[in-house]
Amino acid sequence: MGSSTFPSNDITSPSTNIDEGEQLRGIHLQDLLGMIRNAEKNIHLLNQARVRALEDLEKIFDEKEELQGEMNILEMKLAETDARLKVAAQEKVHVELLEGQLEKLRDELSSRGNSEDYLQEMNNAVSSSQVDLVNSFSQELDLLREENMSLKDELQVLKVELSNIRESHQQMQMLEEERSVLESSLKELELKLAASHEDVSEISSLKSECKSLYEKVEDLQTMLDNATKQADQAILVVQQNQELRKKVDRLEESLNEANANRLSSQKMQQYNELMQQKIKLLDERLQRSDEEIQTYIQLYQDSMKEFQDTLSRLKEESKKKTKGETVLDKPPGFWSNLLLMVDGWFLEKKISVDEAKVLREMIWNREVRICDAYISSKGKIEREIIATFLKQTSSTRGTRLHVIHIAAEMAPVAKVGGLGDVVTGLSKALQKKGHLVEIVLPKYDIMRYDLIQDLKALDAPIESYFDGRLFKNRIWVGTVEGLPVYFIEPHHPSKFFWRGQLYGEDDDFKRFSFFSRAALELLLQAGKKPDIIHCHDWQTAFVAPLYWDLYVPKGLDSARICFTCHNFEYQGAAPASDLASCGLDVYRLNKPDRMQDNSANDRVNSVKGAIVFSNIVTTVSPSYAQEVRTAEGGRGLQATLNSHSKKFVGILNGIDTDAWNPATDPLVKVQYNSNDIEGKAENKEALRSHLGMSSANVWQPLVACITRLVPQKGVHLIRHALYRTLELGGQFVLLGSSPVSQIQREFEDISSKFKNHEHARLILKYDESLAHLIYAASDMFIIPSIFEPCGLTQMIAMRYGSIPIARKTGGLNDSVFDVDDDNIPIQYRNGFTFLKADEQGLNSALERAMYHYKNDPEGWKQLVQKDMNIDFSWGSSASVYEDLYQKSVCRARATNRP
Numbered sequence: 095m096g097s098s099t100f101p102s103n104d105i106t107s108p109s110t111n112i113d114e115g116e117q118l119r120g121i122h123l124q125d126l127l128g129m130i131r132n133a134e135k136n137i138h139l140l141n142q143a144r145v146r147a148l149e150d151l152e153k154i155f156d157e158k159e160e161l162q163g164e165m166n167i168l169e170m171k172l173a174e175t176d177a178r179l180k181v182a183a184q185e186k187v188h189v190e191l192l193e194g195q196l197e198k199l200r201d202e203l204s205s206r207g208n209s210e211d212y213l214q215e216m217n218n219a220v221s222s223s224q225v226d227l228v229n230s231f232s233q234e235l236d237l238l239r240e241e242n243m244s245l246k247d248e249l250q251v252l253k254v255e256l257s258n259i260r261e262s263h264q265q266m267q268m269l270e271e272e273r274s275v276l277e278s279s280l281k282e283l284e285l286k287l288a289a290s291h292e293d294v295s296e297i298s299s300l301k302s303e304c305k306s307l308y309e310k311v312e313d314l315q316t317m318l319d320n321a322t323k324q325a326d327q328a329i330l331v332v333q334q335n336q337e338l339r340k341k342v343d344r345l346e347e348s349l350n351e352a353n354a355n356r357l358s359s360q361k362m363q364q365y366n367e368l369m370q371q372k373i374k375l376l377d378e379r380l381q382r383s384d385e386e387i388q389t390y391i392q393l394y395q396d397s398m399k400e401f402q403d404t405l406s407r408l409k410e411e412s413k414k415k416t417k418g419e420t421v422l423d424k425p426p427g428f429w430s431n432l433l434l435m436v437d438g439w440f441l442e443k444k445i446s447v448d449e450a451k452v453l454r455e456m457i458w459n460r461e462v463r464i465c466d467a468y469i470s471s472k473g474k475i476e477r478e479i480i481a482t483f484l485k486q487t488s489s490t491r492g493t494r495l496h497v498i499h500i501a502a503e504m505a506p507v508a509k510v511g512g513l514g515d516v517v518t519g520l521s522k523a524l525q526k527k528g529h530l531v532e533i534v535l536p537k538y539d540i541m542r543y544d545l546i547q548d549l550k551a552l553d554a555p556i557e558s559y560f561d562g563r564l565f566k567n568r569i570w571v572g573t574v575e576g577l578p579v580y581f582i583e584p585h586h587p588s589k590f591f592w593r594g595q596l597y598g599e600d601d602d603f604k605r606f607s608f609f610s611r612a613a614l615e616l617l618l619q620a621g622k623k624p625d626i627i628h629c630h631d632w633q634t635a636f637v638a639p640l641y642w643d644l645y646v647p648k649g650l651d652s653a654r655i656c657f658t659c660h661n662f663e664y665q666g667a668a669p670a671s672d673l674a675s676c677g678l679d680v681y682r683l684n685k686p687d688r689m690q691d692n693s694a695n696d697r698v699n700s701v702k703g704a705i706v707f708s709n710i711v712t713t714v715s716p717s718y719a720q721e722v723r724t725a726e727g728g729r730g731l732q733a734t735l736n737s738h739s740k741k742f743v744g745i746l747n748g749i750d751t752d753a754w755n756p757a758t759d760p761l762v763k764v765q766y767n768s769n770d771i772e773g774k775a776e777n778k779e780a781l782r783s784h785l786g787m788s789s790a791n792v793w794q795p796l797v798a799c800i801t802r803l804v805p806q807k808g809v810h811l812i813r814h815a816l817y818r819t820l821e822l823g824g825q826f827v828l829l830g831s832s833p834v835s836q837i838q839r840e841f842e843d844i845s846s847k848f849k850n851h852e853h854a855r856l857i858l859k860y861d862e863s864l865a866h867l868i869y870a871a872s873d874m875f876i877i878p879s880i881f882e883p884c885g886l887t888q889m890i891a892m893r894y895g896s897i898p899i900a901r902k903t904g905g906l907n908d909s910v911f912d913v914d915d916d917n918i919p920i921q922y923r924n925g926f927t928f929l930k931a932d933e934q935g936l937n938s939a940l941e942r943a944m945y946h947y948k949n950d951p952e953g954w955k956q957l958v959q960k961d962m963n964i965d966f967s968w969g970s971s972a973s974v975y976e977d978l979y980q981k982s983v984c985r986a987r988a989t990n991r992p
């Protein structure tokens with residue numbers, strides 16, 4: 095299988111997607127330009143802030159230097175004061191000595207008693223020397239006071255310096271704020287850049303912008319590096335501050351010492367205390383300021399580091415995304431969140447278990463598109479997000495599939511009914527979608543060999559097992575409708591496919607179990623590795639158990655098995671022992687939960703086996719899928735279907751709109767289309783004359799029916815419709831044949847009655863060409879089925895402008911909507927329906943149709959045109975099959991199953 099993506103099943107038209115994509119690209123580009131402009135502004139602002147910070151730091155330097163100088167002076171002055179205080183202390187000692195001597199002298203004088211004048215003289219002399227000393231001391235004190243005053247001033251200046259420092263801190267704070275603004279705008283930029291990667295095609299146009307952005311981010315990085323250097327310088331300043339503080343501490347100590355010496359002077363002591371308090375205050379402030387600076391710088395450095403980390407990550411991501419790499423570097427939390435989101439959707443029943451499984455696998459695999467889907471769905475409502483995610487699962491289908499149909503019919507070469515149409519129509523639609531589709535058919539003797547191109551036998555017989563021995567099969571290859579087909583011709587004495595008919599033989603069970611085994615043998619020996627083996631109806635239902643039980647062990651193990659039941663009326667039940675012929679283990683399989691028929695424990699049921707052993711089980715319309723799960727519709731298989739309901743789905747068939755196209759149909763008399771329906775009247779005329787019916791009244795309505803004449807089709811109602819149409823003044827044509835001899839005889843009798851009737855004809859055979867002409871000629875088409883799995887004739891009739899009159903059952907209920915039913919939106923109304931499978935029911939619809947036809951020719955014409963324009967092609971139904979195939983293949987790969 096290739097790895098290229100095939101078209102998704104998105105129903106939006108491609109042109110709309112392209113327009114939206116371009117719009118989105120335009121919006122992203124504008125956003126990106128806006129973001130770049132914002133980033134440039136921010137960078138500019140940052141630049142200015144950096145310049146201011148540099149200036150501030152220079153100022154701080156200068157101021158610190160000055161401060162230091164002043165501190166030095168202060169220190170010197172304090173040293174001087176200290177020295178002077180010491181001198182003063184010595185002089186005080188000297189004065190005390192003098193006073194002692196004076197006292198002594200006084201004592202001597204008093205002891206001498208008569209020398210009072212001398213004493214007075216001496217006293218005066220001492221006092222005057224004492225006054226001199228006091229005077230010089232107070233001068234010293236005045237000097238000290240002055241110096242202390244100047245110290246006060248210095249401290250005042252220091253205070254101012256400190257407030258300047260605080261201002262510079264504020265600026266740094268501003269810087270920090272600007273940095274965080276810049277950071278958030280860069281984060282925004284990161285988000286938008288990531289979003290811009292949503293569309294891979296955008297990357298190339300965004301690359302150059304990313305590059306310039308990247309350069310700007312580089313510049314930003316350089317500036318940030320500078321800012322970090324500045325922060326380092328600021329730390330230096332703080333260290334210098336700390337040294338200064340140490341000096342102040344030393345100063346304080348000196349002052350303390352001085353204080354000790356100043357005890358003698360009360361004023362000096364008070365002054366010193368004051369000084370001490372002020373220095374302490376100054377010290378505290380300095381300390382706080384240091385701490386603040388330290389905190390700011392720490393914060394600044396932390397955020398710078400964070401910023402640099404973010405930038406580096408951003409740059410790395412940007413580089414990786416430019417290179418188109420994956421998203422392995424998303425944090426684990428991102429993926430965990432996605433997983434939880436998917437689990438939530440599943441638990442709330444918003445997505446199916448299969449969808450949840452595929453999504454989980456994509457998340458586990460860290461797939462880019464899941465990441466992109468998440469980014470692109472930001473801001474959307476949950477329903478839209480789920481849709482976006484599920485779209486990724488459908489585009490998982492990124493690879494083309496190899497599908498092999500194993501079937502008993504294929505239109506137009508081997509067709510009995512709708513099964514043949516489906517095999518060809520679905521295969522062609524899947525092939526158109528880019529898948530490799532092959533078909534394996536029995537080589538019937540009565541095939542339309544003229545419609546097989548390049549038919550040739552391979553010179554390599556395939557041997558397959560049956561009834562205890564090996565039989566040779568000749569393999570033929572050819573193309574039908576552009577599809578590769580393998581035809582198996584068994585060399586078996588029973589000449590299984592040499593019977594003049596496709597089905598209805600006594601040994602049908604043997605014939606088709608042989609064919610199923612031979613088909614798998616062909617795939618094994620041809621070395622095929624299909625992704626899907628699709629088998630149809632009971633005839634090839636054996637493929638499912640044969641595959642798992644016998645062929646997977648032999649190495650044919652790449653496929654998932656899809657089984658489509660086109661009609662649950664035919665189940666391929668037979669005595670259990672018959673199963674052994676094709677090599678299946680009867681003992682193991684004849685169990686209630688495997689192939690045992692639900693109504694007889696000694697019989698096996700091949701349709702039941704396929705339901706049990708297939709990965710996907712489908713039927714041909716949603717309504718029929720519901721009906722067969724009930725006791726009335728299930729024909730004994732309802733319990734099996736209900737217990738396997740998770741893999742069971744109803745998909746409405748399409749029709750091959752190339753083969754059934756009135757505008758190109760070579761089998762009609764006059765080709766026509768919905769814009770020009772004149773040709774219809776000419777075809778009516780052609781059919782009438784071909785069948786020898788009256789052409790007198792061009793407006794006489796022609797009612798047709800093309801069908802297998804089996805009870806399912808409501809044969810008694812078909813017969814009644816013939817009579818009632820004639821009563822209502824219309825014409826009636828029946829093309830059909832019956833495998834039931836009694837019914838065939840009954841209709842042959844009626845046919846002979848109307849042999850020469852001018853308004854009715856019964857053609858009791860299978861005639862493809864006539865069928866085309868009848869669809870083109872008829873005005874109304876009757877389908878009164880008792881049950882109808884899908885029904886193709888109503889769709890083909892509408893495509894040819896013949897209005898269906900149908901019973902509301904199965905696929906008819908999903909495709910025909912009554913023109914008079916107000917509960918149906920007007921755009922869907924396309925025919926006439928009835929519910930009760932009886933004559934009254936049919937009459938009511940037939941009579942209304944006749945009434946509309948006769949009384950509202952313009953309205954009828956519009957109805958014809960509307961029906962012709964309805965899209966019954968395989969396109970959308972094939973997409974549903976494609977989806978089921980892909981999901982099944984995906985699941986198998988995820989769990990590594992064969």
Ligand SMILES: Nc1ncnc2c1ncn2[C@@H]1O[C@H](COP(=O)(O)OP(=O)(O)O)[C@@H](O)[C@H]1O
Pocket residue numbers: 510511512513515800801802829830831859860861862865884885886887888890
């Ligand atoms: N006698 C007939 N001659 C030609 N085509 C017939 C005849 N009977 C049925 N068909 C074709 O067989 C197909 C019937 O398919 P469908 O409506 O699904 O019924 P079923 O598969 O049950 O027979 C249609 O393509 C229809 O045109």
